[in-house]
Amino acid sequence: MLGSVVHFGVQFIQRLRTYFTNGVTVEGQLAKLTLSKDDLIKQMKLITEDMNNGLAADEETRLKSSIAMLVTYVRNTPSGKESGDFLALDLGGTNFRVLLISIEQNHITMDSKVMPMSKDLMTSDAVTLFDYIAECICNFVKEKNVQDKVLPLGFTFSFPVKMLSLTSGVLVKWTKGFTASGVENKDVVVLLKEALLRKKEYMIEIVGLVNDTTGTLMSCAWEDQEVTIGLILGTGTNACYMERLENVAKWTGKIDEPKQVIINTEWGAFGDNGSLDWIRTEYDREVDANSLNPGNQIFEKMISGMYLGEIVRLVCVHLISKGLLFGGLCTEKIAKRENFLTKYVSDIESGQPERINKVLQELGYDEQKAEDVDRLKQICHVMSERAARLASAGLAAIVKKIGRSCCTIAVDGSLFKKHPKFKTYMESTLSELLPGNTIKLMLSEDGSGKGAALVAAVASQQQT
Ligand code: ADP
Ligand code: MG
Numbered sequence: 001m002l003g004s005v006v007h008f009g010v011q012f013i014q015r016l017r018t019y020f021t022n023g024v025t026v027e028g029q030l031a032k033l034t035l036s037k038d039d040l041i042k043q044m045k046l047i048t049e050d051m052n053n054g055l056a057a058d059e060e061t062r063l064k065s066s067i068a069m070l071v072t073y074v075r076n077t078p079s080g081k082e083s084g085d086f087l088a089l090d091l092g093g094t095n096f097r098v099l100l101i102s103i104e105q106n107h108i109t110m111d112s113k114v115m116p117m118s119k120d121l122m123t124s125d126a127v128t129l130f131d132y133i134a135e136c137i138c139n140f141v142k143e144k145n146v147q148d149k150v151l152p153l154g155f156t157f158s159f160p161v162k163m164l165s166l167t168s169g170v171l172v173k174w175t176k177g178f179t180a181s182g183v184e185n186k187d188v189v190v191l192l193k194e195a196l197l198r199k200k201e202y203m204i205e206i207v208g209l210v211n212d213t214t215g216t217l218m219s220c221a222w223e224d225q226e227v228t229i230g231l232i233l234g235t236g237t238n239a240c241y242m243e244r245l246e247n248v249a250k251w252t253g254k255i256d257e258p259k260q261v262i263i264n265t266e267w268g269a270f271g272d273n274g275s276l277d278w279i280r281t282e283y284d285r286e287v288d289a290n291s292l293n294p295g296n297q298i299f300e301k302m303i304s305g306m307y308l309g310e311i312v313r314l315v316c317v318h319l320i321s322k323g324l325l326f327g328g329l330c331t332e333k334i335a336k337r338e339n340f341l342t343k344y345v346s347d348i349e350s351g352q353p354e355r356i357n358k359v360l361q362e363l364g365y366d367e368q369k370a371e372d373v374d375r376l377k378q379i380c381h382v383m384s385e386r387a388a389r390l391a392s393a394g395l396a397a398i399v400k401k402i403g404r405s406c407c408t409i410a411v412d413g414s415l416f417k418k419h420p421k422f423k424t425y426m427e428s429t430l431s432e433l434l435p436g437n438t439i440k441l442m443l444s445e446d447g448s449g450k451g452a453a454l455v456a457a458v459a460s461q462q463q464t
Pocket of ligand 2: 212234
């Protein structure tokens with residue numbers, strides 16, 4: 001009797017709560033954000049379609065694809081037999097670096113210098129920007145006392161570039177706060193060469209232009225011949241892989257040995273043609289609507305470091321508004337856009353009480369209830385796992401496409417490096433989607449520096 005009264009009471013309170021929350025429950029919201037194996041299989045099919053269309057010979061088919069599938073002209077991974085001294089240049093954010101890299105068998109030594117990249121330079125013009133870069137290179141070369149040697153240089157330029165050959169590529173569009181005039185639609189290698197000539201620097205030979213994804217693949221491939229895919233999980237997300245030329249219908253060069261080339265998928269844009277709409281939620285739409293580039297980089301916005309914290313914040317704010325989290329208290333801090341850093345997601349996922357408390361305090365919650373901490377953990381878990389599963393389904397599609405049952409994926413980027421569980425989520429998703437395959441995730445150490453030097457090494461060996 002007492003049992004049924006209690007049961008009735010509990011049911012009544014639950015119904016009342018559901019009434020006031022318009023049917024929203026924590027479990028219900030999180031269920032919408034949880035991807036089943038079938039969802040991922042559907043996603044694999046869609047991204048495979050886009051990859052194939054992106055490689056097509058005819059433009060009409062290519063335009064159906066949301067991903068560019070850019071040909072990099074990098075044809076070989078390192079054999080491990082490369083040797084020599086190389087320069088590398090890494091430009092793609094607030095700092096840029098010049099590196100001197102000595103490759104000997106089984107051993108790479110690197111010496112690098114980080115140079116500041118001021119807002120003034122970022123927003124200047126082509127001559128000012130590239131003269132500064134050239135000057136930094138010349139000073140560095142003198143400092144290291146290698147000015148009298150002919151040095152091949154690999155240039156990592158992590159902006160969208162349409163490659164014309166391994167040593168020429170046109171900047172499609174500046175991103176990440178760069179606006180220097182006279183660079184868009186220009187060949188950035190020509191701009192750098194001209195600047196080096198203005199400095200009367202004749203000993204540096206630019207032998208390769210790459211992006212960070214290709215650099216990552218190359219740097220890991222030097223250590224492990226099984227590496228055939230490169231992945232970035234940092235501010236953004238992107239992947240590249242070694243493809244057989246016979247599958248690259250849009251390849252216009254000779255079909256010569258080695259009959260392969262690295263394809264830079266630019267998969268962050270997957271879904272820009274609406275193909276992910278069935279899986280996107282109100283939170284994804286809001287992140288996109290508030291972004292600097294609405295309608296673009298849809299896949300990236302569901303995964304990468306620049307957005308993951310913000311999605312978690314939006315879920316929290318929604319649940320708070322329904323009285324389902326923090327007793328309905330929305331602090332000024334959590335209410336503000338981009339205030340939930342992706343680093344916080346890592347802190348919460350770490351499970352360490354001190355780190356969790358610190359995050360809650362930073363968000364203005366001094367009083368902490370176990371129930372709220374549990375819910376926050378659940379939210380961060382579900383969102384991180386969704387991101388990891390989406391990226392893994394993309395990788396599984398690539399693995400299937402290249403027909404490998406055993407391969408290593410080189411990964412770079414702070415989201416992968418610093419999130420305590422991202423790698424585990426990815427590993428379990430990969431074995432769920434590719435049972436029986438042996439897929440390893442390998443952390444890349446400085447892909448954009450070492451990788452550029454290795455591209456230079458492979459390219460200069462190809463020339464001889
Ligand atoms: P980039 O991609 O620009 O080369 P990073 O690989 O360092 O740079 O990635 C930067 C991104 O990593 C930022 O968007 C940031 O949100 C995210 N990030 C930084 N620290 C952490 C962390 N501790 N856990 C998860 N993500 C992080
Ligand atoms: Mg990076």
